Amino acid sequence: MMYVLIVFLPLLGAILAGFFSSVLKDRGSQIVTSGFLVVSALLSWVGFFDFMGGAEPLTVDLASWMQVGDFSVNWALRIDMLTQVMLVVVTSVSALVHIYSIGYMAHDPSIPRFFSYLSLFTFAMLMLVTADNLVQLYFGWEGVGLASYLLIGFWYEKPSAGAAAIKAFLVNRVGDFGFALGIFTLFFMLGTVNFDEIFAAMPGLVGKQFNFLGWQVDVITTASLLLFVGAMGKSAQIGLHTWLPDAMEGPTPVSALIHAATMVTAGVFMVARLSPVFEYSETALTVVTVIGAATAFFAATVGMVQNDIKRVIAYSTCSQLGYMFFALGVGAYPVAIFHLFTHAFFKALLFLGAGSVIHAVSDEQDLRKMGGLAPHIRQTWILMAIGSLALAGIFPFAGYFSKDAILEAAFASGSTAGVYAYWLGVAAAVMTAFYSMRLFMLAFHGRPRAPKEVMDHVHESPKVMLIPLYFLGAGAIASGFLFAGPMIGEAFREFWGPAIYIGEHNEVMEAMHNVPGYVKLLPLLAGIGGILIGWIMYGWKTDLPASLARTHQVLYQFLLNKWYFDEIYDFLIVRPILKLGRILWKQGDGRIIDGFGPDGVSALVVRLARRAAALQTGYLYHYAFAMLIGVAALITYFFYNLGL
Amino acid sequence: MFVMLQTVFPDLSAATPEIFLFIVAMALLMVGVFAPAARAAAVVGRLALLSLVVALVMVLMQDGVKVATFENMFIVDRFAIFMKVLVLIGSALTLLMSGRFFAEMNARKFEYPVLVVLATLGMMMMISANDLIALYMGLEIQSLALYVLAAFLRDQERSTEAGLKYFVLGALSSGMLLYGASMVYGFAGTTQFAALAAVLKGGEVAPGIIVGIVFIAAGLAFKVSAVPFHMWTPDVYEGAPTPVTAFFAVAPKVAAIALFLRVMLEPFGGIAAEWRQVIVFLSVASMILGAFAAIRQNNIKRLMAYSSIGHVGYALLGLAVGTSEGIRAVLVYMAIYLTMNIGTFACILAMRRQGQYVEQIPDLAGLSKRNLPMAIIMMLLMFSLAGVPPLAGFFGKFYVFKAVMEMSALSSGWTVLAVIGVLSSVVGAFYYLRIVKVMFFDEALEPLDLPSGRELGLLMGLAGAFNLFFFPFAGPLLRAAGNAAAALF
């Protein structure tokens, strides 16, 4: 019952705020949705501690969804530790974001709609994490996609917001297509979409192959890779990442909730949830590792030169997701989830803090027009400092524990891909610390670059916005050392129970505690080093960045333009498709289909109609004649038929 | 010397409704002549309506056991009862909607209801015919009354022209029918349906019989206005007074279809393989022409003429199938067809501008603003005629196509037929939808009068409701039609 409440209270809130906004008004819808979310969050924590205390995993059956032949899908909530961790993350961050939004969106004309969307998103996300089968997972998956689309395009009057929403939706479709194919593959081979049944059947599938267009392909690898394509789309991994920075067109709380803490981690969650599938495919895991590491590195490089405060954080999100994926890839699922957990707090903190900054400087997002804000918004300054340190992985903040663990696990895996991931990860860690410092220095220190009238209005955010920030700040500080022990320590198996499957040969969780000292130390040093470089460039020798950019023009442009991904896609995919579409539209549809189809047919019909009407001359003898001819024709036909 | 023939006095009980109507018709003539001239027409009209209802009750009270009387010339079975009920309903309802029209045209005469009653009598005789001569007699009684009705507005050139055209072509078709009947008699040696069925059990069939059947089919096709014997329909529908057109569109069609079914299945049922081609040809040609020719019509009565041609095509498709499933589909189709046409003609009769009856489609422009309920009912009926689910018209077509598709297991030709049927109903949908478009989206030139008269409103409402809420009626109707169809096998 508790879990039903957790999942469905947000839906109820969404419905109330969405359909009864005329009754509830702004204030009412804020109270309803936020209130429900807080209840939901509290219940989640209750459940979490229940599980910490040793509660058994359970499945809550809700209803039968579809029943076709022997194929059946049920609505059910699958509650185990993995779900539980996700529930805590999602409901907590969502509740805080709801509350924060009361302040942040106070001047928006369509508040009920915003809150309704937020709650709808939360519901879909909860559906996703509690899914008991692949179809329900897909339902939640698409649900969050929809909510994300609605929220990115929340300010639909802005063309850029609309375009970003469409882009997010379309790019996600690519991933979703892969995901759907993965589901089909599993269903095709196993005849079920239920997790328990799939997991139970996995050992039997090892080594099985099936024929695809003449290729013999391994079933598990294919299915895993297809599923991973879905995860790449949703979690903005390299190649399908292009939508995430653009998604920052949405309101900042949305960025915090959806595009940092929760939705984008759905891919990580999915891979962890399907760990019993991925564990059986070495190839798939290697791909996950390589892609994850590449993303971590790539996004970090781009993050170093961005000027929009939210985009910097967006690329940092992308990069951190890369960390999570290569943690998954090396088989350290608990570590990945742990990083997801800590990341949710400090990234939400960073985003909401950035929101607070933006709020302070009259909705300006360009870092180049900030600076010198620290004295004016002291509380935000502290909170952003906490968030940045956590992100940079400085002891004892949350990021230190999780990021360190990931890098250790990557090294400990011993595989080529793992070592490759380790070194890319360390490099990314330096850059992460650097751009965190850069952002921090540009925003809060130095000479104020904003116009005078803006500077005059700089003010600290209201309490309703700051209190959630404090909660998140506490999380960013404490979630690391509090939960590192149980989640990834020696006793991690007791903590996760059956939620995460780790193969017998997979020793990475044990091995990661026994890596050489330098491996453990390097990430921290990288963080400190990055911070130092950042301070040198933006706090001490402030003309250095500009001269560096001048001297390394090509590199700078390459990074500033995000490795030209958008341009390449535009050239390789968008333009040819548009051209093809134009051809199909003008020639195919207009000339061939319309010409021979609707237009041609209707012209033909008109001609025939004119003929048919012309038969009706009004002359009696014509009519009589027609009758006689009819009879004669029929009789002739019969004679012909009888062979006479 | 005088020879007494050993004849049993015929069992009149089976024919009570017919005898009743006959007596009523003569009594009404007397009433009409002797009642005060000013009120005669109204009184006779009301009495005629009443007697049709009484006849309906009498038909309904018959128990459906197969009885043949009058030396096997007259038969009553469930099929006859079902069809007679439809015919009587059709006649009664069209009579109900016609009083006002003739009153306003200053042409209200007491002969009109009497002729309607006599025509109905003829139709019932057709339905119960069990002999080629009896068939012809019923047909002539009906047709003669209809010729007069078509020309009833004798001062209007259009009306008299319609009557004359109908008469001449009708005579031609009767000639063909008689010619065919005489050939069948010549080759089979009998005119009795039962005896014919015994003679024509299949096997080798004389060409004379087939030629005879073709001629008979041609005569009947004229009555149901199937292509190419349909030519009279648009002109007569347009020219005849609107209530008469309504009458034409429902009762005689139902009766002629009933006759068609009985003739084809009872005496000639054994050689269905021979005549099926004829029916298929008539059906396909009717469906196609009904769909295409209606597109360019501007006169709504003319349009309904083509619409009825098309609908007859679908009904004949069921006959072509020839299974009890197919016949049931035809019966259901005719029942639904009846309601759609009654409703539509009630709407057409309500089309008046400044007291004048109008019948052009553009006259309907802007009806939705002037009289929304009527526009909605008309829209429902048009959708139903076009066969849009979930309205009744859809189910009519659905059962027919279902019966056809069940045959497609035997030969792929049936699938082609079903496809032609569906395609032509798609084309046909165009002109029905056009009326809806005119009613709802075109600007009114000059608004129509609000319909006055409870009868029209009542009929529209009933027809609209039946077509919209067909589901509850579907079960009983299907059952009754199934029983009726079973009587022919």
Place this chain on the structure above:
Amino acid sequence: MIIASLAFYLFAIMTVGSALMVIVARNPVHSVLFLILAFFSSAGLFVLLGAEFLAMILVIVYVGAVAVLFMFVVMMLDINFVELRQGFLEYMPIGALVAVILLVEIAMVAAAWHFAPEAPEAMAAPLATLGAGHNTEALGNLIYTKYLYLFQGAGVVLLIAMIGAIVLTHRRRPGVKRQDISEQVSRRRDQAVEMKRVEPGQGV
């Protein structure tokens, strides 16, 4: 027997020939006259068949009433038949084609004439009860018993024809003087005669 055969061929040829002339004759009056001739010769055929009653009825009804009525109509209506015939030639070829096809087909039917096996017994049935006695009596016996239904039906047809004729043509013209016998007979003196006292020297 040979005389009977000769008579049959005579009447048959006359019937077909005069029927042909009905539609070929240019003058409509001639057409009607040929029609009458056709009726007469078919009556002769009936006599040869031993159906005297039908023969007489044909002469009385068709020749005596119908054809004469036709004649009246044709002579009273002022129709330009030449003009009516103008369209005839235009449709002649195709009309002839259809006619020839039909004719050939029917000839083929006739050529393939054979009864269905059960036909003879079915055909014999209606005559079985026909007793001795003359034609009229036999017909009467059949019409009022076996064919009662059809006889009554035919009566209805005539009734409808009558009603139709009245409805479509009868007009009550105002201002026309009609004789009403019952009114004339029932007139009393005081209605017909008015007594006036005429004053002397003043006039009426």
